Amino acid sequence: MQFSAHQIATLVNGSLEGNPDVMVEQLAKIEEASTGSLSFLSNPKYEQYLYTTRASVIIINEDLKLDKPIASTLIRVKNAYTAFSLLLELYNKMRLDKTGIEEPVFIHPSAKIGKNVYIGAFAYIDKDVVIGDHAKIYPHVYIGDNVKIGDNTTLFAGVSVYFDCVIGSRVIIHSGTVVGSDGFGFAPQEDGTYNKISQIGNVVIEDDVEIGANTVIDRATMGSTIIRKGVKLDNLIQIAHNVEIGKNTVIAAQSGISGSTKVGEKAVIGGQVGIVGHINIASGSQIQAQSGVNRTIAEEGKKWSGSPAAPYNAQMRSQVVYSRLPELERRLEELEQLLLTKELSK
């Protein structure tokens, strides 16, 4: 895909300085750009690169003053970052613009498939499934009985969705993620064995959710495990049965939320965090990476850290003293010696 500087300027509604016919074929950061690249400058910190970059075309803010002439063709716009983001999005849409149903696929005759969908080869769509318009179902996706999938939703290659789960519109789920596997529920028996507790609930994923790769969301024992509108989950996350994640909450990679815990709205949870089951995490909570939360967080909007998690500032203070523990012990010993000497000298 090649575009001229002139075409780009038209797309982003910018004014052009330099050669309008120079061609670009990739997008790159200004400090890494090579010939044929389109780049942008938004952060003044990177202004130095304007004069050294090999980018063929650079989008800049309309009010930017230049110190000396620049080899690259410039496109001036109101907000360079916004204009460039738009181009990134357009580029991505073009790269991922697939439609049609490839062969072979398995689509149960009772499934209802929307308009203008993409269904990749080797996708499997079972009984009574409903798939919305403009949905993209990549190769090797498995969709069990009676699953509902909204409009404009994308399931990348190898996603598995078990029966009865419900996925909203504009949802993106990356490869290898599993939705609706059985919750981890077993009743201990007197002989030391465990009886499986059947997990007959489902998973509900609301609109505008994005889920990374190889994440797992277990179905509820009964009722639903729920991922509310606008939630963003990273890769390799564990969401146990009957968990509910509130609107616009963000969770980083490799974190795990245990069974029946409710996380509020707009929480921000770092990577490798563990949260025990059957508790509540207040809306707006910020939980640092590798924390272990073992009881309900009732107050909204607070920052937590450590395992067990404590208020961030308290944790930081304990952490600092922890690093001085050997010194502390030595000082304590000196005091003891001092007092002992005094006692003896009496």
Add this chain to the structure above:
Amino acid sequence: MQFSAHQIATLVNGSLEGNPDVMVEQLAKIEEASTGSLSFLSNPKYEQYLYTTRASVIIINEDLKLDKPIASTLIRVKNAYTAFSLLLELYNKMRLDKTGIEEPVFIHPSAKIGKNVYIGAFAYIDKDVVIGDHAKIYPHVYIGDNVKIGDNTTLFAGVSVYFDCVIGSRVIIHSGTVVGSDGFGFAPQEDGTYNKISQIGNVVIEDDVEIGANTVIDRATMGSTIIRKGVKLDNLIQIAHNVEIGKNTVIAAQSGISGSTKVGEKAVIGGQVGIVGHINIASGSQIQAQSGVNRTIAEEGKKWSGSPAAPYNAQMRSQVVYSRLPELERRLEELEQLLLTKELSK
């Protein structure tokens, strides 16, 4: 699927109070139930919901005394929890009752397939594989050369089993789990590179094991990585090469067991636990979530916590003092000041 209260009462061998013809079509918790739901009451804590629930039918213990009339149809049984569990199980069996071999599948002519199996479209079954009776092999399952799978075992969509592995009867493995990938074995060379050590062993999974989604169990370097009878593994767990997990041990999500470690029977290991390689974990050990176990646990039935893991009670005591470390340091400083003043005043 719809059932009348009368049909349900017959199934669970209960006595009916109220309208025998009312229909139910789903199972739900009493506090979440809507019209058309079948629910149960076992825990007295939830008794209040009896009078407010919208459940059409409720299974209760036969000796339960009611304070006032109830709108729902009641079914009295000896043990409401047991009766309801049975219904959950029946419901699940019906939902997952698949048989037959779909098209297209890849089944090597030398593979031996048992009676009454389900093999989903796009399943791959290689040379000399043996699959037992009533096994369920979902779509996108990969089964390498010479794998043996017992009777009544279910591999959900997208499970991969490498060559030579052995899986018992009544085993359940959830989507995306990998069995038999190479152990992480490399011999460091003088030039800083690593030579791969071929991993020619296998994985043996005994009867009645359940494994969650996106878990990984590596094959042994030589010999077998072994998951003993009745073990339950959650999602996203790492089991390294030559590990052995004893009978009826349970491990929660995102934990990892390093190479050649042996875990005893009936151990209970929390989520996000890490256990180093080449050690033993005694039977009945209880290891708290996020613990890091770095040496052999020889005594059976003890509780461990922390990283590095220590006996639970000791760990709890240190944890409490940790949260007071800044105060401890301040008190130490005060003592030092006090003594310094005394010295100076002498």
Add this chain to the structure above:
Amino acid sequence: MQFSAHQIATLVNGSLEGNPDVMVEQLAKIEEASTGSLSFLSNPKYEQYLYTTRASVIIINEDLKLDKPIASTLIRVKNAYTAFSLLLELYNKMRLDKTGIEEPVFIHPSAKIGKNVYIGAFAYIDKDVVIGDHAKIYPHVYIGDNVKIGDNTTLFAGVSVYFDCVIGSRVIIHSGTVVGSDGFGFAPQEDGTYNKISQIGNVVIEDDVEIGANTVIDRATMGSTIIRKGVKLDNLIQIAHNVEIGKNTVIAAQSGISGSTKVGEKAVIGGQVGIVGHINIASGSQIQAQSGVNRTIAEEGKKWSGSPAAPYNAQMRSQVVYSRLPELERRLEELEQLLLTKELSK
């Protein structure tokens, strides 16, 4: 597969003692070997097993002196470990020696497939993909548009590689691993929602890399996430967007590296380690399991431990005092009491 002791001796260029016609059909550790096994003795610690093993054939060092006669046939070589490793490798090559293109597969007409490849049934190879000679693409592998894969590279069953990624030669990627999923990039909006930042970069995996099962490597926002030559990654690892892992670095299972972090060469990173984004980890760093690294490590070749990570020796000293914290507090209280008494007695 059966081989005579004579055939094995010829393969490893060894001299034979005992029955040259005895047949072996498997490789096993000397302490676990059964009749029909080929084993080896390298570590003197295991010498006792020479006299009790059931191995039919044992490879030993040429200078080993025996105390008494041995039932097994012996093959003497210069270095028993090296000779046996060679046999392991040969065995593995035979077991994994697949070629040809099975049916059904999806191969876009524009894809270029090298010579002597294996492509398993249900593999999906999209537009403009290039696959090198002797590559092995197992069943259910997904390869997106414009991906390049080098010679002698193996992708095991169920690997997904998104568009534009580049994978070198002699690379091994195990089942369920995802390469090139979107980085976790979202711009927070004033209303509490997040806008997705399109991730248009790619992943570059250089030659001789091995990656375990169910690992995830996200594509760069722009530019490349890079895994340098000779890197070894274990299972269930998270590599975020724009990360770079230096040559011959080794990372154990369930570790996570956050966005834009650069790890140097020959680093050794344990399991369940977390490293924050936008920092550098110096070459040769050794990071203990479960560590949390929250700032740049500038000095090469040092050992780190704990969360937050600190120099190993300092961490060990603090850890020891941590386990004595309750005692420390008690001693402090005693001092306080003692001084208080003195004050009062004055």
